[in-house]
Amino acid sequence: MARLLPIAATLLLTGCGWIGLGxxxxxxxxxxxxxxxxxxxxxxFAYATRGADGIEIIELAAPAWRRVVAPAPxxxxxxxxxxxxxxxxxDARPPGNLSVFSLANPELPTLVQPPVPVDVGPFSGxxxxxxxxxxxxxxSLLTLRRYALDGRLSAEFASADLGRGQPDVLLGTDGRHxxxxxxxxxxxxxxxxxxxxxxxxxxxxxxxxxxxxxGFTPGGARPANFPIEMAIAGENLLVASAAGLQLIxxxxxxxxxxxxxxxxxxxPVNVDARAGLAAVVGSxxxxxxxxxDLADPSAPKLLRSIRLPEGSxxxxxxxxxxxxxxxxxxxxxxxxxxxxxxx
Numbered sequence: 128m129a130r131l132l133p134i135a136a137t138l139l140l141t142g143c144g145w146i147g148l149g150x151x152x153x154x155x156x157x158x159x160x161x162x163x164x165x166x167x168x169x170x171x172f173a174y175a176t177r178g179a180d181g182i183e184i185i186e187l188a189a190p191a192w193r194r195v196v197a198p199a200p201x202x203x204x205x206x207x208x209x210x211x212x213x214x215x216x217x218d219a220r221p222p223g224n225l226s227v228f229s230l231a232n233p234e235l236p237t238l239v240q241p242p243v244p245v246d247v248g249p250f251s252g253x254x255x256x257x258x259x260x261x262x263x264x265x266x267s268l269l270t271l272r273r274y275a276l277d278g279r280l281s282a283e284f285a286s287a288d289l290g291r292g293q294p295d296v297l298l299g300t301d302g303r304h305x306x307x308x309x310x311x312x313x314x315x316x317x318x319x320x321x322x323x324x325x326x327x328x329x330x331x332x333x334x335x336x337x338x339x340x341x342g343f344t345p346g347g348a349r350p351a352n353f354p355i356e357m358a359i360a361g362e363n364l365l366v367a368s369a370a371g372l373q374l375i376x377x378x379x380x381x382x383x384x385x386x387x388x389x390x391x392x393x394x395p396v397n398v399d400a401r402a403g404l405a406a407v408v409g410s411x412x413x414x415x416x417x418x419x420d421l422a423d424p425s426a427p428k429l430l431r432s433i434r435l436p437e438g439s440x441x442x443x444x445x446x447x448x449x450x451x452x453x454x455x456x457x458x459x460x461x462x463x464x465x466x467x468x469x470x
Contacts, residue, residue, distance in 0.1 A: 174209070240279055333381045346409045
C-alpha cells in the first residue's frame, strides 16, 4: 500500500524527500533555555520541563502556585514520565542522563540516586510503567531498565535498534508492550510495537504499522519533541502527527488496526487522554489546544479548539482531572479548566 505524505508533498513527490528530511533535521527549532517543552500531571500537581533550569511544579487547584526545582547536577530536564509515585527526568542532550525523583512530597521532588548515563540523540523520549523504564534513544539505541519501588534503577538489561531512529516511546499500562515512533528509511515513519520480557531480559519487535507522515513537520522542537507523539486511551493508541490525530486499536498489540483519523485545526504534535477525552496541541498554522470526544473511538469528535496566547509554541500537553496543562515554550506553562471549555 502506498504511504501518503500529507505535508511538504512538493518536495517529496519530486524526488527530494531526502533533501526535505535532511533540511528538517538541521533546521528544526531548539527549545530555548528555561522554556517549558514537556509536561506530565498527577492528581494534585503538574510537572513541566525547563531544560537546564530544571522542573516546574504547578499546583493544579491553585495554578498561580508554582516553583522550579533544579535538575540533577550536570543535567537538563527535557522529557518526563510519571509512574508509581516517581518522576523520571530525561536529559536528552548528548551524552544523555536519566534521573529519578521521589514524589513522596509532591511539592518538592527528591532525587533518588545520581543520574545514570543513557543513549540519546538527536531526539529522545522516556516512558515508565509497572517497574520498567525505557528511553527511546533517537538515533541511538532504545534502552530498557527496571526501577524499584523506591525509584532506584537497575543496569540497562536490554536494548534495540529499530531502524534509522526511534524518536519517541510509550509504554503500555501493562508494562509488557511499548509503542515506538520509528524512522524506517528515507521519508518513511512507522509505529513499531515491542514486547518486553523482564524475565528473559529481552525486547521483541512484534508489529509495525506505517504512519502517513514524514516526521520533520512543523511544530516540534529539539531535543525531545519530535512531532510524532502518543497516548493510551483504553484499548486504543492515540498518535499525534501531521497526518492528524489517529486512533489505533491495540487490544491485540501484535495486530494494531487503524480505527479513525481526526484533523483538528493545527497540525498535532502531542496528545494526552483521560476518561474519554483527548487534548491535542500544535502550533501550525496557529498555536492551538483541541479537545476531542473519544466516546466512540471509531468516530472521534472535535469538541472545541482554543487559540493559545501570543507567543505560544505548544509541544506538550497533559490532562489531570478537569484541567489541561500545556507546555508552550515562550508563553510558559498554561493551565485550562476543562469544565469551562467543554460546556
